[in-house]
Structures are given as C-alpha cells and as structure tokens.
Amino acid sequence: MTKTKLQKSLRDSVVTRWAMLLLVGFVLAANYYFYDALSPLKSTLTKEFGFTSTDFGTFVSVYSIPNVFFLMAVLGGIILDKLGIRRTGFLFVAFMAFGALVTAYGASDIYINDGFGYAFMSSFLPGYSPELKMMLLGRFLFGLGAETSIVVISKIIVKWFKGKELAFAFGVKLAFARTGSFLAFNLSPVLIESQSGWTLAIWFAAFLVLAALLVFLIYMLFDLKLDKQVKQEGLLASTDEFHISDITKLLTNRSFIYVTLLCLTFYSAVFPFLSFSSDFFLNKFNLSIKESGFISSMLPIGTMIFTPLFGFFVDKYGKAASLMIYGSIILVVVHLTFAFTNLSPYVLMVILGLAFSLVPASMWPSVAKMVDEKRIGSAYGLMFSVQNLGLWAFPILAGVVLDSTNPTAAETLDYTYTMIMFAGLGIIGLVFALLLKREDKVSGYGLELPSNSK
Ligand SMILES: C[C@H](N)C(=O)N[C@@H](CCCCN)C(=O)O
Secondary structure, eight states, rough: OOOHHHHHHHGGOOOHHHHHHHHHHHHHHHHHHHHHHTTGGGGHHHHHOOOOHHHHHHHHHGGHHHHSSOOOHHHHHOOOOOOOOHHHHHHHHHHHHHHHHHHHHHHSSHHHHTOTHHHHHHHHHHHHHHHHEEEHHEEEEEEEHHHHHHHHHHHHHHHHTSSSHHHHHHHHHHHHHHHHHHHHHHHHHHTTTOOTTTTTHHHHHHHHHHHHHHHOOOHHHHHHHHHHHHHHHHHHHHOOOOOOOHHHHHHTTTTHHHHHHHHHHHHHHHHHHHHHHHHHHHHSSOOHHHHHHHHHEEEHHHHHHHHHHHHHHHHHHHHHHHHHHHHHHHHHHHHHHHHOOOOOHHHHHHHHHHHHHHHHHHHHHHHHSSSOOGGGGHHHHHHHHHHHHHHHHHHHOOOOEEHSSSSEEEEEEEHHHHHHHHHHHHHHHHHHHHHHHHHHHHOOOOOSSGGGGO
C-alpha cells in the first residue's frame, strides 16, 4: 500500500496531466493566433503602409527563414535534448514573445514618429519601407521561437501522456492550435476598428504571446515537480540523445522521404493559402474584412472537431496511408473549385477542413511507426525544416504571382493563377501520398493497420 503510494507521480493524476495540456495548449494557441493575426489585415497594411502583395507574402514567409536556412527546428530539437524541456521551452517561447512585440512595435505610431530604430531601418534597402523592415525582423524572431516551441510542446505531451491517452492528447493539442487560428481570423477584423487605432489588433496578438510566456513559467513549476518525483528528465535525455547518424538513417528511409515531401507540399498548399485566404474572399466575393476573416476561420473550426475524430479512427482502424490520399484529393478539388467557380466559399472551407484534418491526423502518428522512438525528435525537426522551405517560398510566390497577374492599382485582385499554383502543389502531394502507400507494402511499417497492432 505504502509502496504504491510512493510510485504515484503527478502524471498519474488525470486532472493534472489534462491541466498541463491546457497550459501548453494555451501557449500553442497563442503561437497560432499570432501567426494568423495579420492575415485578415492584408488590405489594411496596403492602405496604411503601401504593402504590395509581394511585401505581404515576404512578411508571411520570413517566419520560416530561421527554420530553413539555419535549420532552427533541427537545432532546436538537439538543444531540447541537451538542455531539457524547461530551459529550451522558456528560451524559445521568449523568442516568440520578443519577436511578436517587435512586430507590433514596427507598426506602431511610436516607431513611425521617428522612434527607436526608425532612422536605422530607413538607411538601407530603400525599396522596402522602414515599417516593413522592422515587422520583418519581428516575424523572423517570432518564427525562430515558434517552430521549436511546437517541438518542445510535442515532447511535453509525450512526457505526460506516454502510455496513457497519447494519440487523443495529440489530437486535442492540434485543436488548441486551430482555436488560435480561428480566433485570429475573427478577432483581428474587430480589433482594427478600435477607437485606439487599427494596430490594437497586432498589439493584442503580441500581448497574447507574452501571456503565453507567463503561462509557460507556470507549466515549468509542474514540470520541475514531476522531474523531482520520477527523475524522468535524465531518463529521456539518455533515450533521446542526438547523433548525426540519426539524420542519415532518416534520409535513407523511403517512407520517411515520401511523408516529408507530402508534408512539404501539403502544408505549402494550406498555410500560405490560409494567409492569403481572407484577402482572396474579400476580392473574389466582394465581402467585408470581417466576413472574409470569418470564412477563413471555417477551416480551423472544422479541424478542431475533425482532427481528434480522425486521430481516434486511425488509432482504432488504421488506414492512415489511404486517409492521406483522400485528404490530398480533397485539397486539389477544393483549390481548383476556388480557382474556376463561384461556389460558396463557406462550404468549400469546411470541406477543406476535412482535408486539413485527414492528413495531419494520419501523417504525424505515421512517422512514429516508421522511425525509432529515440529518433522521433530529430524526425519531426527535420520534417519541420523541410516543410518550412515551402512555408517560406510559397507566400512570396503567391504574392509575386498576384502582383504579376494583376495590373498595378487594380481595384480587385484576380487570384485564379495563385489558386492554380496551390492546386498544383496539392497534385504533387497526391503523388507522394500514393508513393507512400505503395512503399508501405514493401517496407511493412503497417501504416494501414490500427495503432496498437504495430
Ligand atoms: C507549422 C508546424 N511546423 C506544423 O507542422 N504544425 C502542424 C502540427 C505539427 C505537430 C507535430 N507533432 C499543424 O498541423 O499545425
């Protein structure tokens, strides 16, 4: 009796571990909120600062530069293994918060009226406004922190839920992320109408990320307590230690290569599209900023419900490779329908939500089947870095395509070619999904089997 009592730790309490998910879920929601908060403001940024579509695309994509060109997500995973959850998490969430505040500062009146750094930002690259340059710096720092903090949160979920409700917890974690996006698309258009000025929408987003840093501090107290109880950190460090050979093993695993390329193409056709979607609805259907922001938010709201459901389905019945194929087909059909018809964007966004649930719910758990558990951190880090190549390139390309296929100072923007580009990405993704399913028959990872059968 006494022995059993001694063996119980914080993670054995259902309430405590779900409370931990609530805490880190808030951090994740704030991350996604800030990522999407400026998307409904594209036309406002054009009106206030003269942003072109290419400027806006550059702003969206600068998030990915640290993760692509400095391999930050991979390095962050290594730092995580060396320094542990608390120090790495605090460092990268702090980067996120600092970057968010710098972005808001770059759009603020204080900065524009010759505030700190304005003269310096005006002294080079005259083709880019000082506002854009400061906001780019802020988003760069935000991106540096944001991707690694997602890797840290994934590890936190494993720490608290391994051997318990792990897959479901991952689904709920993604639902928190989507809640952040949903709120961003609906709140930003309301906040730009504030008496205190349109930049309140950006300040609000930045302070939300700052609040996330405080929430992470609270999480750290529990994490410390759990480590004291079970000395789990030492155990994880030894099992998750990083070796360069881990990366070479991953790069010779065909299934891993196909799933990573699917991750690159699929997410490149979703996240950059989502960043432009409010402006797309505004232009194509002649809607208000609020209404087009609301339509964009139909995508995350669908995924909040569908992702945990499909996660449950994959756990119980398998069929992960097939679900990735179905999700890819839906993505292509929706983007082509957006390009060539005037069908209701409300319905199409909900259908796109199905695709954006089918693929993530089956993709992320599938990686765990094809990669040793001790390499899972490196695997996710590598996938994130490759994926960020697309999240970097495609917002810029979308902006360039928009600017070059529309006359300067056009009243409304024609998105047809931009949407064809996103559909093209979806088609390439579909090919990788088909290759992945074919390869699974050879490699025998059992992607089509239920979770507990492998
Ligand atoms: C943008 C980020 N790199 C990403 O891929 N996010 C995924 C969730 C990743 C979860 C990994 N365990 C998303 O679908 O938002």
